Amino acid sequence: MQADFLDRHSRLDSPVHRLPAGAKLAAALALVVAAVALPRSQAIWLAALAGPLLAAAAISRVPWGFLARRMLLLEPFVIGVAVLALFAPGGGWAFAFLVARASVCLFAMLLLANTTPFGDLLRVLGRLHVPALLVTTLALMYRYLFVLVDEAQRMKRARTSRTFRPGRSRTWRTSATVIGQLFIRASERAERIYAAMCARGWR
Amino acid sequence: MHIPDGFLDVKTATATGVLAAAGLGLALRQARRHLPARRVPLLGLSAAFVFAAQMINFPVAGGTSGHLIGGVLTAALLGPSAALIVISAVLIVQCFLFADGGVTALGANLFNMALIGGVGGWVVYHLLSRGVKGLFGRLVAAVVAGWASTVLASIACAGELAGSGTVGWRSAWPAMAGTHMVIGIGEGVITALVLAAIAKVRPELLGLTAPGAGVLEGAGAVVCGEAATTSAEDPVVSRTWLRRRRKPRHPATNLVSAANGERTGPLVVFGLLMSVGLALFVAPFACGWPDGLDKTAETLGFKDRESEHRALPAPAPDYKTPGISSEALATAIAGAAGTVFVFALAWGLARALSPKSARPPHGRA
Amino acid sequence: MEVRDLRFRYDDGTEALRGVSFSVAAGESVGLIGPNGAGKSTLLLHLNGLLPESHNAPAAVRVDGLPIAPNNLPDIRRRVGLLFQDANDQLFCPTVFEDVAFGPRQLGLSDSDVAQRVADSLAKVGLAGFDRRAPHHLSGGEKRRVCLAGVLACQPSILILDEPTSSLDPKGRRELKELLHQIPLTKLIATHDLELVVELCTRVVILDKGLIVAEGPTVELLSNEPLMLAHGLDRPHILRHTHPH
Numbered sequence: 001m002q003a004d005f006l007d008r009h010s011r012l013d014s015p016v017h018r019l020p021a022g023a024k025l026a027a028a029l030a031l032v033v034a035a036v037a038l039p040r041s042q043a044i045w046l047a048a049l050a051g052p053l054l055a056a057a058a059i060s061r062v063p064w065g066f067l068a069r070r071m072l073l074l075e076p077f078v079i080g081v082a083v084l085a086l087f088a089p090g091g092g093w094a095f096a097f098l099v100a101r102a103s104v105c106l107f108a109m110l111l112l113a114n115t116t117p118f119g120d121l122l123r124v125l126g127r128l129h130v131p132a133l134l135v136t137t138l139a140l141m142y143r144y145l146f147v148l149v150d151e152a153q154r155m156k157r158a159r160t161s162r163t164f165r166p167g168r169s170r171t172w173r174t175s176a177t178v179i180g181q182l183f184i185r186a187s188e189r190a191e192r193i194y195a196a197m198c199a200r201g202w203r
Numbered sequence: 204m205h206i207p208d209g210f211l212d213v214k215t216a217t218a219t220g221v222l223a224a225a226g227l228g229l230a231l232r233q234a235r236r237h238l239p240a241r242r243v244p245l246l247g248l249s250a251a252f253v254f255a256a257q258m259i260n261f262p263v264a265g266g267t268s269g270h271l272i273g274g275v276l277t278a279a280l281l282g283p284s285a286a287l288i289v290i291s292a293v294l295i296v297q298c299f300l301f302a303d304g305g306v307t308a309l310g311a312n313l314f315n316m317a318l319i320g321g322v323g324g325w326v327v328y329h330l331l332s333r334g335v336k337g338l339f340g341r342l343v344a345a346v347v348a349g350w351a352s353t354v355l356a357s358i359a360c361a362g363e364l365a366g367s368g369t370v371g372w373r374s375a376w377p378a379m380a381g382t383h384m385v386i387g388i389g390e391g392v393i394t395a396l397v398l399a400a401i402a403k404v405r406p407e408l409l410g411l412t413a414p415g416a417g418v419l420e421g422a423g424a425v426v427c428g429e430a431a432t433t434s435a436e437d438p439v440v441s442r443t444w445l446r447r448r449r450k451p452r453h454p455a456t457n458l459v460s461a462a463n464g465e466r467t468g469p470l471v472v473f474g475l476l477m478s479v480g481l482a483l484f485v486a487p488f489a490c491g492w493p494d495g496l497d498k499t500a501e502t503l504g505f506k507d508r509e510s511e512h513r514a515l516p517a518p519a520p521d522y523k524t525p526g527i528s529s530e531a532l533a534t535a536i537a538g539a540a541g542t543v544f545v546f547a548l549a550w551g552l553a554r555a556l557s558p559k560s561a562r563p564p565h566g567r568a
Numbered sequence: 569m570e571v572r573d574l575r576f577r578y579d580d581g582t583e584a585l586r587g588v589s590f591s592v593a594a595g596e597s598v599g600l601i602g603p604n605g606a607g608k609s610t611l612l613l614h615l616n617g618l619l620p621e622s623h624n625a626p627a628a629v630r631v632d633g634l635p636i637a638p639n640n641l642p643d644i645r646r647r648v649g650l651l652f653q654d655a656n657d658q659l660f661c662p663t664v665f666e667d668v669a670f671g672p673r674q675l676g677l678s679d680s681d682v683a684q685r686v687a688d689s690l691a692k693v694g695l696a697g698f699d700r701r702a703p704h705h706l707s708g709g710e711k712r713r714v715c716l717a718g719v720l721a722c723q724p725s726i727l728i729l730d731e732p733t734s735s736l737d738p739k740g741r742r743e744l745k746e747l748l749h750q751i752p753l754t755k756l757i758a759t760h761d762l763e764l765v766v767e768l769c770t771r772v773v774i775l776d777k778g779l780i781v782a783e784g785p786t787v788e789l790l791s792n793e794p795l796m797l798a799h800g801l802d803r804p805h806i807l808r809h810t811h812p813h
Contacts, residue, residue: 007300011705029306032208036216036307074303078207084370084378098209098369102305105208109302118300119662119702131231133243137292139662140247141254142300146704147656148248148255156259172261173400176393179256179271180400183280184408186252190245192657195618199650200722201642201674203240244660 006146009062009114016060016111021120022127028112032105040097050104053111062114070110071103078102118142144189152182204272204360204383205297205312208305212367218483219363220310223291226318226476230287233469238285246285250292253277257293261393269389274320274356275328275348276394279341280401280408283325284469290317311363314480315356322473324352338402341409342395349391350384357383362484372488569615569648569726569754574628576610576619584610586778592726592756599765599786600758602775603800608758609653611775612730615756616650617641631726646675649724649753653731655711656703664690664706664714665699671722689717693747709740713747726754733761762790762804774799 010017016024035049057067082098085091119139126135155178163174211219234246253273260268273293278286294312297303304312331344361379365372402409569592576585584607592598600608613619614629617636629636631644652658661667668689672682690696693713703711712732719727732748733741741761748755748768757769765772765786772789774782776799782789790796793803 007702011700011702032306036209036211037213070302074207074301077205081206081210081364081370084364084374087374088371102207102209105305105307106302109208109298109306113300113302117663117700117702118296119666121299122662131228131235133231133235133246134227134288134292136243137246137250137288138295139666140244140660141250141292141296142662143660143703144248144251144656145254145296148251149258152255152259168262172393173396175259175261176396177400179259179393179397180404182255183249183252183397183401184405186248187245187408189657190248191241192652192654193244193248193660194241195613196650196652196658196660197244197670198618199616199645199652200671200718201645202670203674 006149007113007118009066010117012061012115014060014115016056016115019115021116022124024112024116025121025124028108031108035101035104035108038101040094043097043100046100046104050107053104053107056115057107057111060111060115062111067107067110067114071106074106074110075099075103078106140193144186147189148182148186151185152178155181204315204357205294205304206308206315206360206363208307210305210364210367210369211308211311212369215363215367215484216307216310218310219308219314219480222476222480223310223313223318226287226322226473227291227313229469229472230284230291233284234288245281246288247292249277249281249285249289250296253289253293254296256397261389263389269386271393271397272316272320272353272390273394274316275324275345275352275390276397278321278325279328279345279348279394279398283322283473286321286325287317287473290321311360315359315363318473318477318480319359320352320356322470323355323477324348326470326474327351338399338406338409338411341402341411342399345395345398346391349394350387353383353387353390354380357386359481359484362481362488365488366484376488569632569756570630571611571615572628572630574611574614576607576614584778585614588775588778588780590773590780590783592754594725594754595752596771597755597757597769599769599772600756600775601760601762601765601772601801602781606775606799607778608775609730612650612728612756612758615728616648617644618650646722647724648726648728649719649722651712651715651719651727651729651732653734655708655715658715658718659703659711662702663699664695664701664703667703667714668718668721671718675722685721685723686717689721690714692720692751693717694743707740709736709743712736712740712744716744716747720751724753726756727751729755729757729759731759731761732757733759733764762801763806766790766804766806774801776800 031049031053035046038045057064078099082095082102085094085098088094119142122135122139122142125138126132156175159174159178163170238246253276256273256276257270260270262268274286274290277289280286281289291313294304294309294316298306298309298312325348328344328348331347332341334340335343357379358376361370361372361375364370364379365375398409402411571591572589574585574588575583577583588607588611590598600611602608610619614636615631617629617640631647634640634644634647636644659667661670665686668686669682672685677685686699687696690698693716695710695713695717698706698710698714703714706714729748732744736744741764745764745767748757755768757765759765769786772782772784772786773780774789774795781799782792782795787807790804791807796803
């Protein structure tokens with residue numbers, strides 16, 4: 001399994017990891033909402049929100065390098081939108097505030113994701129009476145995303161290994177074929193999973 | 204196009220959240236009622252598929268590359284209700300597992316990418332693929348729908364950002380729409396290429412097996428047949444997963460048989476939700492209509508926050524609308540009229556172009 | 569468990585099973601072997617009522633005397649535990665606990681009973697304490713054993729295994745084999761792993777092109793080289809040493 005890098009750190013052991021998932025979810029949401037509702041004149045309060053976050057991150061022992069990499073990966077979207085604010089009067093200040101605020105929220109959600117196994121979050125959603133069909137879909141998606149990402153990479157490699165005259169249009173067609181094949185295999189796997197569910201008494 | 208946290212204000216986040224929740228709730232209800240039990244795992248697998256497909260790179264130029272968004276592709280394969288659930292699941296997982304897309308912007312992201320990008324794209328795809336028959340028609344429809352849904356979603360996104368006072372409409376809309384007019388070409392082409400690849404192996408997934416008439420009726424019958432057996436004795440595992448099937452027994456259209464088994468009722472509601480959203484987020488800027496959402500926010504009590512915003516050097520041109528306070532009634536009427544107009548137009552078009560969708564829904568056994 | 573004249577035709581007209589009859593007595597371990605496409609997987613699916621019955625003569629399959637019929641299905645699926653070929657298909661829950669608990673929950677057990685069964689089953693397969701792990705963080709052998717735990721948690725009386733050792737490394741294969749040895753249930757094992765058959769099964773059924781072509785004691789049948797070669801099989805190495813012909 002190559003793709004398990006995606007959520008490796010959520011299963012570390014630390015005081016933060018041991019907190020109940022519901023509490024962490026509530027705390028992260030509260031923090032994000034507070035940051036979002038914060039008017040620009042009160043920007044200084046962002047620091048007050050960031051403080052506990054950084055402390056929690058330190059206690060959680062999720063590697064800083066990993067968090068920084070994920071932040072950098074997501075910041076382009078933040079900056080891309082914030083840049084538009086530069087065109088308005090007073091744009092520099094607005095830009096800095098937007099980026100800072102979005103980064104605090106981003107960090108809160110990253111920390112939540114990397115200290116809470118997704119399965120635990122799903123159980124919280126179930127308790128909150130989120131429709132069962134949605135929870136099932138989310139659970140299956142989470143379970144099989146790693147399988148399918150691996151499958152896609154294997155197919156892509158197999159194709160590439162037999163591609164002797166690379167070119168852009170050929171690559172596009174190859175990739176599209178891989179995606180098409182991936183869907184067909186996913187739909188077939190869905191039927192096998194249905195059989196496996198029935199075999200253990202589903203419905 | 205994933206809006207991060209901190210870019211939408213409370214009123215926009217709330218409004219998009221309500222619209223998205225209504226759409227998703229309706230789609231879930233549809234699925235619970237009409238989706239055969241054996242198709243339930245397909246929703247989760249399709250969501251995982253969209254996620255995995257988004258990780259495959261398509262080289263563009265100068266070392267940059269893009270990837271599929273997948274709204275129209277999902278909708279073409281699964282039909283609008285199922286696609287709405289699938290794309291929503293992808294966005295929710297991206298938000299909570301990878302912090303990609305903000306949690307307070309989840310409603311907006313769902314609205315833009317699942318409702319507009321998925322269901323809206325499906326409407327375009329469906330209407331066009333009825334106009335031109337066969338695989339060629341499907342592919343042309345996919346290109347156009349892929350492009351249109353991407354651009355529409357980006358415009359909605361720009362409207363939400365501008366309406367939040369985060370960025371100015373005048374800079375946001377050309378930047379977002381301009382970029383996505385290019386990205387949309389890629390999206391449309393990839394969608395068509397993928398559909399073509401699928402059609403080569405499993406044409407029945409695109410409703411292309413039985414040439415000519417009978418396809419649509421057949422699909423309806425399959426839905427009912429399946430729905431009738433979704434009890435304890437529903438062990439129908441088709442041969443597909445033993446990987447030997449070539450000729451399906453039914454000329455079924457797609458896996459959920461949704462495109463044609465889909466009832467008109469939910470489509471009307473999806474259309475209404477999209478129209479309301481576009482009327483709220485885009486129309487005020489595009490047509491110079493008063494901002495109905497701002498008005499609503501004020502009446503609902505978000506006014507303090509807004510005035511605080513306005514005390515600062517106003518970054519957004521939308522707040523300069525003068526004399527608005529004296530026209531509360533006019534605003535409401537204009538907003539409602541706009542919504543109804545857009546909706547009536549879409550509905551009339553759909554009715555005119557798809558006479559079959561107006562037939563009474565099949566009874567269930 | 570009894571199968572009498574089971575026939576099955578897929579939608580596309582291919583006849584996968586063309587009149588299969590055999591039985592497995594309580595406590596017996598039977599190997600089901602045959603070339604690819606012989607109909608092994610199809611047969612196993614029938615034993616769990618996962619394929620439509622409409623194409624069959626009525627009551628071709630009986631489990632503990634119960635015919636496979638819609639109102640018997642929950643009971644039959646509880647009695648017959650099916651281990652699928654691809655562990656990834658069978659492990660469909662986000663955590664090991666959820667997955668093993670899936671069957672017991674469907675049986676309507678209380679939360680504490682479910683937890684007890686999960687703990688017992690995981691202990692049986694030697695994976696106690698794996699509850700909170702995610703399936704995608706497990707090795708192939710561990711996945712297979714979690715699948716087995718999920719089946720055992722339903723407390724079946726018959727265990728049906730579809731290629732249990734495929735894609736396992738030698739260590740995983742050895743561990744699984746030992747585990748199966750210790751489980752005192754009636755077993756039907758479909759596999760290409762003939763050494764597994766020699767070690768676990770007393771009797772063998774050879775299926776080819778939807779028909780049973782031979783049936784008998786393991787060693788006798790598997791040592792019959794012409795028979796084995798005629799049906800896309802081979803004489804296992806273990807038997808070359810013990811039974812030189």
